[in-house]
Amino acid sequence: MAGETxxxxxxxxxxxxxxxxxxxxxTVQNLNNIDRTQTICEFKEAEGITVVLDKKIADExxxxxEYIASWITLTIHSSLEAVGLTAAFSTALAKHxxxxxxxxxxxxxxxxxxxxxxxxxxxxxKKLAEGFE
Numbered sequence: 001m002a003g004e005t006x007x008x009x010x011x012x013x014x015x016x017x018x019x020x021x022x023x024x025x026x027t028v029q030n031l032n033n034i035d036r037t038q039t040i041c042e043f044k045e046a047e048g049i050t051v052v053l054d055k056k057i058a059d060e061x062x063x064x065x066e067y068i069a070s071w072i073t074l075t076i077h078s079s080l081e082a083v084g085l086t087a088a089f090s091t092a093l094a095k096h097x098x099x100x101x102x103x104x105x106x107x108x109x110x111x112x113x114x115x116x117x118x119x120x121x122x123x124x125x126k127k128l129a130e131g132f133e
Contacts, residue, residue: 003079003107010085011132014074014109016125022055022115024065025101033061040071041103052103052112069101070118072111072125080104092128093121 004010023040027048036042040052051063058065078085086102086109093100093113098121101112113121 001077003077003082005079005082007082007084007088008132010076010078010082011088012129013076014078014085014089014125014129015076016111016122016129017073017075018118018122019071019073021071023052023069023071023112024055024058024063025067025069025112026051026053026058026063026065028063068115069112070115070121072113072118072121074109074111074125077107078104078109080106085109088132089125089128092124096120096124098124 004013027050028034029048031042031049031051034051034053038053038057040054043050053063055068074085074089089111090100090102098113098117100121103110103112111121
């Protein structure tokens with residue numbers, strides 16, 4: 001089934017879900033010491049490999065990180081070709097001084113926000129969904 005592309009349907013139906021746990025972004029030069037079944041995401045950059053992991057796993061691996069995040073999943077199946085969803089929710093979060101780091105999966109968009117902003121971010125996203133035209 002193809003993902004949703006209509007911006008109105010996407011925002012109204014995004015239904016944010018706060019995943020349990022604390023998550024971090026770290027950079028490594030190789031993945032040899034990381035059980036890849038435990039990574040949330042990996043992204044190869046020129047400077048190193050960014051990994052998103054549960055904080056507990058990162059601590060066990062003695063990885064350095066600067067940011068502890070909460071993970072919010074927008075449960076609507078959004079198309080990778082959809083236009084405007086990221087702009088809509090990132091703008092709403094920015095108006096409330098909440099930074100967001102976005103990862104698009106095949107089925108869903110995933111937003112990582114500062115752990116301290118998680119509850120507020122969920123409220124902002126739900127309000128955006130309720131009032132979107």
